[in-house]
Amino acid sequence: MTTFLIADDHPFILIGTKTFVESLGYHVSETCTNGLTALNLILSKKPDIAILDISMPGISGLELLERLRKEQVTTKVILLTMHNEMSVFIKAKELGAKGYVLKENTTEELSDCIQQVLSGKTYVSSRLNAYTSPEGEENNPGDTLTFAERKIIKMIAEQRPSAEIAEMLFISERTVEVHRRNIIRKLQLPKEKNALLIWALKNIK
Amino acid sequence: MYEANTDLLFEQFIKQLEDEKKYISCEVLEHINHELVSLKKNTQENTDTDRKIDSIIGQIRKVSSELRPVLFEEVGLKISIEQFIQPLQDKHDLFITTDIRYKKELGKDHELQIYRIIQAALWDIISRAKAKAVKISVVSQPGEVLVTLKDNSFRFERENELRKAYNPGGLSVIIARSKAIGGKTMIQSGNDGTSLMISIPIPLKK
Structure with missing residues (x-):
C-alpha cells in the first residue's frame, strides 16, 4: 500500500489536502504542521510520498528537500505551494522535488501529479508562471529562435562580423559561432557560404 | 553638537525597509492568499467567483514578488x-x-x-x-x-x-x-x- 505524509502549517489546507488524497483511494499515514516534524517523520516512517508546503515553521520545504537528499531518503516529494515562481521551481528541481503543484489547483492537478510521480516520472504544474517570449507572427521561421539568436541574426543583417558581434554583446566569438550554427540548423538553411547572411538580409528588417 | 552618522543611519534604514518588505510579502500577502485558497475550496469550479479568486491570487503574487524576490534566502x-x-x-x-x-x-x-x-x-x-x-x-x-x-x-x-x-x-x-x-x-x-x-x-x- 502506498503511504503518504502531508505537511502544511495551514490547518484548513492540510485537512483539505488529506481529504482529497484519501478520496483518491490512498492512505495518508501522517500529517503535521511543521517542517522539522515532517523531516523526523519522513526519516523514521519513510512514506512513499511526502506532499509538502514550502513556507513552514521549523524548516521550509526546500530545506527539507536538501536534508532528504543528504540522507539519501527514497521518499518522493511533491511540493504543494502558494509560490508560482520559476526561480523557486528551478531550486526545487535542483534539490530533487518530483512534483510541483500550486495550492489553488489542487483539485485539478494533484491527482495527475501523484500518478505521474508514482510511476517514476516528474510533474510540473501547467499553470507555473514560466516566462515565455512574446509570440511573433504565424508561419515566420524566425519565431523558433531564442532571444539571443534573434539578437544575433539582427546584427548579421547589419552585416557585422562575428568578432564585432561578440564584442558588442560581451560574449566570446566561439559563442557567436555556436549561435550561428544553431540558427542555420533551426532555419534549415543550406550549408553554402553566406547562406545565413543572405537569409538575414532578405528576412530581417 | 550631535552629528548623526549618516552611513550608519542609511544602513539601519535599509535593513528596516527590507525587514518590512519581507514581513508584508512573506507574512501578510501569503496569509491573504492562503485565505483565498480556502475560500476557493467552497466555490464551484469555473464560475465567475472562482475565476475572480484566481485573478486576485495572481495580483497578490505579483505585488509580493515586486516587493521582494520570492524566497530569496532559499x-x-x-x-x-x-x-x-x-x-x-x-x-x-x-x-x-x-x-x-x-x-x-x-x-x-x-x-x-x-x-x-x-x-x-x-x-x-x-x-x-x-x-x-x-x-x-x-x-x-x-x-x-x-x-x-x-x-x-x-x-x-x-x-x-x-x-x-x-x-x-x-x-x-x-x-x-x-x-x-x-x-x-x-x-x-x-x-x-x-x-x-x-x-x-x-x-x-x-
Missing part, C-alpha cells in the same frame, strides 16, 4: 538574478549575459543588497543608457566579492547620468546601498562602454 542569489533578467531582455531588447561565480561567502542580507544593486543598475541602464548589451558578473575573489555591470552605452553621456545626485535609480542609491554592506563603488568608462564595479569585502571568519 533560492539564492544566482537563480534569483537569472530569473529576474529573463523578461527584461525581450521587453527592452537588451542582451543580458551573466557570469556568476559566487561562492556564498557573504550573509543573506548582503546577498539581498547585491540583488538590489543589480536591479537598480539594470533599471538605470534600461531607462537612461542607450546600451545594446549588458554583462553582469558576481565573482568571488580572495577577500572580496566583485560585482560588475558592463554595458556598451556611450562613454561620457553615461558617466554624467550616473553621477547625477538624487537620480533615483542612479549612482547615489547604488553607492549608498553598497556602503551599507561595506562595499566600494567605481565607474570606468572607455570607448567600448561603461563599467560599474562594486567591491564588497568578505568578512573574516570569527
